[in-house]
Amino acid sequence: MYYVELLLVGLVWGCTYAMMALGLTLVYGLLRILHVAQATVFTLGAYVGLLVANHTGSLAAAFVAAGLAAGALGPLIYRLVYQPILDKPPFVALVASIGVLIAMEDGFRLVFGPYGLSFAKNTWFTTSLRFGGLSLNLVQIWIAIAAVVLLLLFALFATRTRAGVAWRATVSDPAIAESFGVSVSGVRHLSFFIASVLAGVAGVLVGLLNNLVEPGMGSVISYKGLAIIVLGGLGNVPGTLLASVLLGVVESFGTVYLDKVMDRDAIAFMFLIVVLMIRPQGLLGKAH
Amino acid sequence: MLEGRDLSIAFGGVRAVAGVNLRVERGELAGLIGPNGAGKTTLLRLLTGVLAPDSGSVRFEGRDVTQMPIHRRAQLGFVLTHQIVRPFRDMTVLDNVMVAAATQVTLRPWRALVSVDTRPARLRAQALLARLGIADAADKPARSVPLGYLKRMQVARALALEPRLLMLDEPLAGLNYTEAARFADLIAQLNAEGITIVLVEHNLGEVTRIARRLLVLHNGAVLAEGVPRDVMARHDVRDAYLGADQDAVAHA
Amino acid sequence: MDYYLSVATFAALNVILALGLNLISGFCGQVSLGHAAFYGLGAYGAALCSVAGLPMGLSVAVGMMVAGAFGILTGFAALRVREDFLAIVTMGVGFLFLGAVRKQAWLGAEMGIAKIPSPLDKWGYAMLAIGGAVALLLLSLHVRRSWMGRAFGAVAQDEDAARSIGIDVSGYKIAAFFIGTAAAGLAGGIYAHMTQLIVPDAFNFVQSVTILAMVVVGGIGSTLGVVAGAVLLTLMPEMFRFINDYKLLVYGGLLLAVMRFSPEGLAGLVHRWTGRRLA
Numbered sequence: 001m002y003y004v005e006l007l008l009v010g011l012v013w014g015c016t017y018a019m020m021a022l023g024l025t026l027v028y029g030l031l032r033i034l035h036v037a038q039a040t041v042f043t044l045g046a047y048v049g050l051l052v053a054n055h056t057g058s059l060a061a062a063f064v065a066a067g068l069a070a071g072a073l074g075p076l077i078y079r080l081v082y083q084p085i086l087d088k089p090p091f092v093a094l095v096a097s098i099g100v101l102i103a104m105e106d107g108f109r110l111v112f113g114p115y116g117l118s119f120a121k122n123t124w125f126t127t128s129l130r131f132g133g134l135s136l137n138l139v140q141i142w143i144a145i146a147a148v149v150l151l152l153l154f155a156l157f158a159t160r161t162r163a164g165v166a167w168r169a170t171v172s173d174p175a176i177a178e179s180f181g182v183s184v185s186g187v188r189h190l191s192f193f194i195a196s197v198l199a200g201v202a203g204v205l206v207g208l209l210n211n212l213v214e215p216g217m218g219s220v221i222s223y224k225g226l227a228i229i230v231l232g233g234l235g236n237v238p239g240t241l242l243a244s245v246l247l248g249v250v251e252s253f254g255t256v257y258l259d260k261v262m263d264r265d266a267i268a269f270m271f272l273i274v275v276l277m278i279r280p281q282g283l284l285g286k287a288h
Numbered sequence: 289m290l291e292g293r294d295l296s297i298a299f300g301g302v303r304a305v306a307g308v309n310l311r312v313e314r315g316e317l318a319g320l321i322g323p324n325g326a327g328k329t330t331l332l333r334l335l336t337g338v339l340a341p342d343s344g345s346v347r348f349e350g351r352d353v354t355q356m357p358i359h360r361r362a363q364l365g366f367v368l369t370h371q372i373v374r375p376f377r378d379m380t381v382l383d384n385v386m387v388a389a390a391t392q393v394t395l396r397p398w399r400a401l402v403s404v405d406t407r408p409a410r411l412r413a414q415a416l417l418a419r420l421g422i423a424d425a426a427d428k429p430a431r432s433v434p435l436g437y438l439k440r441m442q443v444a445r446a447l448a449l450e451p452r453l454l455m456l457d458e459p460l461a462g463l464n465y466t467e468a469a470r471f472a473d474l475i476a477q478l479n480a481e482g483i484t485i486v487l488v489e490h491n492l493g494e495v496t497r498i499a500r501r502l503l504v505l506h507n508g509a510v511l512a513e514g515v516p517r518d519v520m521a522r523h524d525v526r527d528a529y530l531g532a533d534q535d536a537v538a539h540a
Numbered sequence: 541m542d543y544y545l546s547v548a549t550f551a552a553l554n555v556i557l558a559l560g561l562n563l564i565s566g567f568c569g570q571v572s573l574g575h576a577a578f579y580g581l582g583a584y585g586a587a588l589c590s591v592a593g594l595p596m597g598l599s600v601a602v603g604m605m606v607a608g609a610f611g612i613l614t615g616f617a618a619l620r621v622r623e624d625f626l627a628i629v630t631m632g633v634g635f636l637f638l639g640a641v642r643k644q645a646w647l648g649a650e651m652g653i654a655k656i657p658s659p660l661d662k663w664g665y666a667m668l669a670i671g672g673a674v675a676l677l678l679l680s681l682h683v684r685r686s687w688m689g690r691a692f693g694a695v696a697q698d699e700d701a702a703r704s705i706g707i708d709v710s711g712y713k714i715a716a717f718f719i720g721t722a723a724a725g726l727a728g729g730i731y732a733h734m735t736q737l738i739v740p741d742a743f744n745f746v747q748s749v750t751i752l753a754m755v756v757v758g759g760i761g762s763t764l765g766v767v768a769g770a771v772l773l774t775l776m777p778e779m780f781r782f783i784n785d786y787k788l789l790v791y792g793g794l795l796l797a798v799m800r801f802s803p804e805g806l807a808g809l810v811h812r813w814t815g816r817r818l819a
Contacts, residue, residue, distance in 0.1 A: 034624055081796065088803050090624060091571050095756050096799035098749055103792025110786070223631060223745070230628045259643070266639020269632030273617065276629060280620045338700075362706035374701040376694050387694050391706040393687045397715040400687035449706055 001133040006252050012140045014248025015147035016209075019202035020221055021228040021240045022154065023074075023195025029171045029235035030191050031086065033093045034226055037077055037100035038199050039218030043108055045070040045200025046207040046217060047117075054120045063204055070200020074192040101219060108215035116214030125211045139209045146205060150198060151241070163190065171235075220265060227272040233285020243283055247271065289314045289484055290366075290453055295334050295344035304330045306508040307344075312453070312486055317479040319499030319516070320488045323529050327508040328488050329371065332457055335486075336368040337361055348453065363391060365452035369445075369459065371488075373438040375430035381441050382426040385413035388448035416444040420474070436467055443474070453484045460491045472498050496520060504528065545662045549734065551774040552669035553727045558754040558770040559676045559763065560723030565752075566761035567680075567689060568716035569696025570618050571627040574634030575751045578721040580743030582607040582728025584641065587653045587738055596659050600729030604722045611721025615714035622699070634748050641740045652739035656732055665734040672726055673767075679719075680763040681819055692716060746788070753795050759807025762818045768806050 020042065027035040049066035053059055081100055085092050119125070124138035158164040169177040170187040178184050206221070207213040228247055232239030247268055254267035262270065275283065290312040297305050305327045312318055322328050333339040335346055337358045345354045348366050361367075376384050387394070389409040394400045417423045420440040425433050430441065439459060446454055459475065460468040472494040479485045479498075489495045495502070496516040504512040504519060506528040512519050519525055561575045586603030590596060614633055618626050641647050648654070660668065683689045694702040695712050702709050732738050750773070758769020773791070777784040802808045807818040 028624075032624070034627065081800065084800060085803070088799075091565075091627070091760075092799050092803045094571075094624075094627060095752065096796050098752075099792045099795030099797075099799065101792065102746065102749060102788045103790075103796065106786055106789035106792065110789070219745075223635070226628050227632060230625055234624060261640065262636070262643050263639035265635045266637075269635040269639075272632050273629055273636065276621055276625065277617065280625065282625075357708075357710075358703040359706050359708050362704060368704055370701065370704065374698050376697040376701065378697055379693065383690070387690050387702075387707070388705040390687055390690070394691045394707055397688055397691070397708070397711050400691055401683065401715075403687045404682075404685050406687075445705055 005134055006256065007249060008134065008136060009140075010249035010252030011245060012136075012143050012248070013251060014245035015143050016202055016206060017221070017224060017228055017248055018241050018244035019147055019150060019198045019205075020225040021232070021244050022151065022237065023198045024222075024225045025229045025232065025235055025237055025240040026191045026195050028229055029237075030188060031082065031093075032090060033082055033097070034090075035097055035195070036094070036222055036226060037081070037097040037104070038074070038195065038225065039101050039222030040104040041070045041073050041077070041196045041218075042199040042203040042206075042221065043105070043213075043215065043218035044073055045196075045203030046213045047108065047112060048200070049204030050117055050119060050207055050213045057121065059124075063201060066200045066204045067197045070203070071193050071197040074196025074199070075189045078188060078192045101222070105215050105219060112213075112215065114215065116212045116217075118211050118213075119208065122208060122211050124208055139205065143205050143209065146201060150201065154194065154198075157194075167191065224265070224268050227269060231272050231275055231282055233282030236282065236284050239282060239284030246283075289349060290335065290486070291347040292331075292335055293345050293347070295331065295341045295346070297330065297334060297339060297342045303508050305334060305341075308505075308508070308510055310503060310510065310513075312484060314484055315479075315482065316501060317476065317485045317487065317499050319495040319502045320486060320505065321490075321492065321495060321502060322505035322511070326505040326528075328505050329457065330508075331505060332368070332455060332486075332488050336366070336455055362449055363395065365450060366455075367446045367449050367451035367453070368455040369442050369457060371457040371461065373435065373442050375438055375441060377429070377431040379430055380427050381422065381430055381433060381437070382410070382413055382417065384430050384441055385416055385444045385448050386410055388445040389413045389416075391449060413444070413448060416447055417441075420444050435462055439463065439471065443478075447478070451483060453486070454478070455486045455488070457488050458490060459487070460489055460494055468494055492520075542662055545666045547774070547778050549662075549666045549669045549730075551771050552666070552673040553731055554751070554754060554770040554774050555673040555767050556669070556676050556723055556727040557751045558758070558766050559673075559680050560720040560727075561751050562720075562755050562758075562760065562763065562766045563680065563683065563723070564716050564720035566755065566766070567683065567692040567696065568713060569692075570713060570716060571623065571630065572614075572720075573627050573631040573745075573752065574614075574637070574748055575720075575724055576743040576745070576747035577634045577637035578607040578611055578724035579728045579731070579747070579751075580637055580641070580738075580740070581610050581721075582725025583732040583738045583743070584647060584653070584728075585725065586729030587656045587732040588647075590657050590733060591653065591655070596657070596733055600726065600733070603729035603732070604725035607725025607728065608718050608722035611717040611724075612714055614721070615717030618713050618717065619710050631745070631748075634743075634745055638740055638744055650740065652737060653732075654737045656736045656738070658733050658736050660733070665730065669727075669730050669734075672730065676723055677763065677767060683719075684763065684819060688712070688715070749795075750791060753791050757794060757798050757805050759805030759818065762805070762807030764818045765805055765807030765810070772806075 024035055024038055027033055045066040048069040049062040052065040053062035081096050082093055127138045128135050166182040167187050170182055170184055174184050228243045229240050232243035250271050251264055251268055255264050258267055292310045295305055295308045308331060320328055334341045345352055353361055386409045389412040393403045417426050422437050422440045425437050460471055468491055476498040499516055502516045502519045504525050511528055512522050512525050557579055564570050564572050582603035585606035586599040589599035589602045617629050621629055642650055691707050691712050694707055695709050699709050754770040754773050755766050759765030777787050783790050798805055810818050
């Protein structure tokens with residue numbers, strides 16, 4: 001039973017990572033940018049969600065507000081930070097992105113204080129469900145549901161809507177897509193919007209899961225998000241989802257068996273390094 | 289001088305090169321041709337070590353070099369140029385050639401660290417630029433000179449390595465009619481001076497003019513081999529090219 | 541006086557760190573987001589030796605070798621993965637170092653190593669650090685002029701083309717990682733003896749980013765620019781008290797502003813204004 005519980009906890013983390021990493025892989029696939037600053041979007045989502053929840057008492061309103069605030073910030077970062085430096089070497093955008101991340105982390109600290117805030121009423125956190133010998137709280141269950149629903153919505157969008165088809169065409173060949181009348185700039189904004197909404201929602205969920213929203217909550221998950229998209233084979237959506245789930249499970253078991261040797265973050269990155277040394281192109285990436 | 293034995297490689301189940309045997313004799317100028325998708329570039333990459341073959345071996349001057357890294361082959365005098373010119377963009381044209389002229393010095397990083405004398409390499413690089421007629425661009429950054437110059441610079445860079453075998457991957461691509469003819473003359477002249485040359489080329493007119501032997505590749509295998517006039521007269525060679533062309537028409 | 545000496549010492553240590561990273565990323569073109577790990581390896585290596593009773597000079601040398609040895613390992617990783625993949629792998633090296641050290645009882649875990657013997661006075665450390673910084677400055681200027689520097693340039697600009705002209709790309713990458721990380725180890729060894737106390741968090745990702753910020757603000761690839769960047773970013777929080785309270789805000793904003801308006805850093809500005817390229 002213990003192992004099943006470890007597996008479930010790992011899968012729940014995998015779902016959180018997937019919500020974060022899907023957006024990172026979208027941005028990478030389109031622009032070859034390692035969008036570390038997505039952590040900022042995640043943290044903003046968490047703060048907005050918390051403030052709205054504590055004011056209105058409605059989690060539904062909290063999620064909508066978090067999604068909208070995050071959804072506005074992401075495209076804004078694209079416009080102000082990335083768009084003017086798209087023609088520069090790749091490290092330029094990465095360093096700029098790291099700059100946004102650490103500056104905003106300090107910004108959150110200045111506005112909301114260094115110690116973090118908790119939800120006034122967090123019934124999901126305090127309610128546990130039992131299945132046989134297993135116990136999961138409601139946040140964990142909602143994380144799994146939210147991840148599956150959002151990813152399915154994304155899959156429907158990408159395969160069944162005109163905008164989705166235009167988006168995929170732009171990823172595979174921007175020049176040709178443009179010649180067919182697709183607005184490349186529109187597609188980029190849309191990708192940042194989708195990535196950011198996912199990150200914002202994930203931020204609220206992680207805030208609920210820990211019952212704590214703090215300035216630095218986004219950074220580590222964002223670094224791991226980058227590890228995941230690299231692990232999945234940069235820009236490869238199925239690879240990213242597979243890597244998310246794998247990483248969640250590896251961490252979950254690793255923290256039990258490797259606790260004496262290294263911490264959770266080190267386990268995640270060691271897994272990344274070992275996999276990349278064996279398969280430099282990532283789990284599902286194509287060799288070139 | 290160069291011998292490929294039973295070379296094969298497959299990508300995702302598709303055999304791009306299937307059991308190719310070929311020999312290049314010292315001093316010859318051989319042309320490697322074939323319709324689009326015949327496997328020319330793949331074969332070249334196998335011979336030069338960019339790709340490792342699934343099976344088969346490559347021997348250079350009697351030595352098995354199948355597993356040898358590219359830079360070691362270059363040091364032995366087995367040199368390739370890339371299909372798309374790849375200059376060091378932030379260096380001047382002269383510096384581009386100088387780095388190649390100093391391979392004896394840069395062979396070991398620690399020796400390179402204690403070597404600051406650039407005179408011998410500069411003199412050789414300047415001589416090569418003059419020889420290829422691009423001395424006037426010596427101090428321009430490589431990013432800013434036109435393609436015709438870059439193609440010559442690439443050859444100068446290859447010559448700076450004192451090659452015994454030069455593999456040129458579509459050196460005439462992107463040049464206009466007169467430029468291509470002049471460049472082909474240059475290649476023939478280099479060969480006359482003793483450098484063995486293998487030429488992968490789409491420009492059939494120029495290849496058949498300067499090459500003394502042709503190898504035709506089709507569907508990853510050698511279809512024909514021999515003196516240009518005889519090879520080009522063969523029905524199966526014509527069919528391979530025309531068939532490919534008809535396919536291309538059907539696709540367009 | 542003591543205050544100025546310690547600021548000067550930290551500025552010199554940062555110059556060593558930044559010039560080491562510049563050798564790897566600026567000269568040889570290999571992005572590294574985990575440079576603080578090698579600073580830490582040098583510090584821990586030297587601290588362990590010193591606590592065990594070795595003289596300081598030998599301890600610092602051991603720290604350098606430990607950092608350099610792990611640098612070579614990372615160099616081998618750079619042979620397998622490139623560019624964006626390498627950036628994330630080196631970031632991972634940083635987290636791996638930190639996460640492993642935190643759990644090792646023999647390294648003091650979260651509490652780090654305390655009571656490291658400190659044989660020199662403030663002047664001694666300042667002179668040592670400044671001497672190290674000058675040595676690295678001279679080395680960097682020399683490397684740029686030497687054939688090693690030209691080969692690094694070829695590797696940085698186009699690996700495949702470098703191979704085809706007979707350059708041993710692997711050898712040069714490993715050499716760059718070795719020199720750059722051993723330099724970080726030197727800084728770590730001096731730091732450990734000077735402060736007499738080291739904790740894992742002194743070598744975290746933010747520290748790696750700070751070193752990167754110095755390189756980038758100064759102008760990646762330009763030795764003199766990087767020295768200026770390192771000194772400037774050390775002095776800024778000292779000169780303006782308020783910057784110290786919002787250090788990350790300022791560093792982050794600076795990184796963003798430099799990338800946005802002058803990706804070639806201070807060296808790029810000098811080039812734009814005077815038409816001269818800084819060494």
